[in-house]
Amino acid sequence: MKKRYLAPLVLSVLFFAACGGGEKKQDQQQTKSSQENAAADNSMVSPNAGNPPSKGEELMAQSDCKTCHKEEMKVVGPSLKDIAGKYPNTPANVDKLADKVIKGGSGNWGEVAMLPHPNVSKDDAKEMVKYILSLSGK
Numbered sequence: 001m002k003k004r005y006l007a008p009l010v011l012s013v014l015f016f017a018a019c020g021g022g023e024k025k026q027d028q029q030q031t032k033s034s035q036e037n038a039a040a041d042n043s044m045v046s047p048n049a050g051n052p053p054s055k056g057e058e059l060m061a062q063s064d065c066k067t068c069h070k071e072e073m074k075v076v077g078p079s080l081k082d083i084a085g086k087y088p089n090t091p092a093n094v095d096k097l098a099d100k101v102i103k104g105g106s107g108n109w110g111e112v113a114m115l116p117h118p119n120v121s122k123d124d125a126k127e128m129v130k131y132i133l134s135l136s137g138k
Contacts, residue, residue: 059131
């Protein structure tokens with residue numbers, strides 16, 4: 001008769017012991033995870049991430065520029081940093097590249113043509129180009 005009561009009691013104790021130990025282990029895993037997140041690699045985060053975006057950066061974010069251009073990687077067109085490295089930040093280059101944004105063009109970076117953006121005003125195109133050319137110093 002004692003076996004009838006002893007077996008469920010032993011099984012219950014084992015069940016509660018097995019369930020109760022996981023909570024501390026889960027806390028330890030969460031602590032370890034938060035420590036790993038604190039030491040995360042931020043090398044892919046833009047150096048300008050904490051600063052408010054410039055007018056040119058905002059205009060580019062609202063346009064289709066990011067479809068063909070990334071900051072550090074060639075996609076369809078050259079990377080923004082490659083453009084900034086090729087053209088010094090001068091008023092003549094800002095004006096020339098703003099016209100290229102509006103009218104489109106090809107030949108400077110290969111055979112793929114950049115589509116024209118006639119809906120972009122000259123002033124907005126200049127702001128965008130100023131932002132792009134500012135990336136050479138980063």
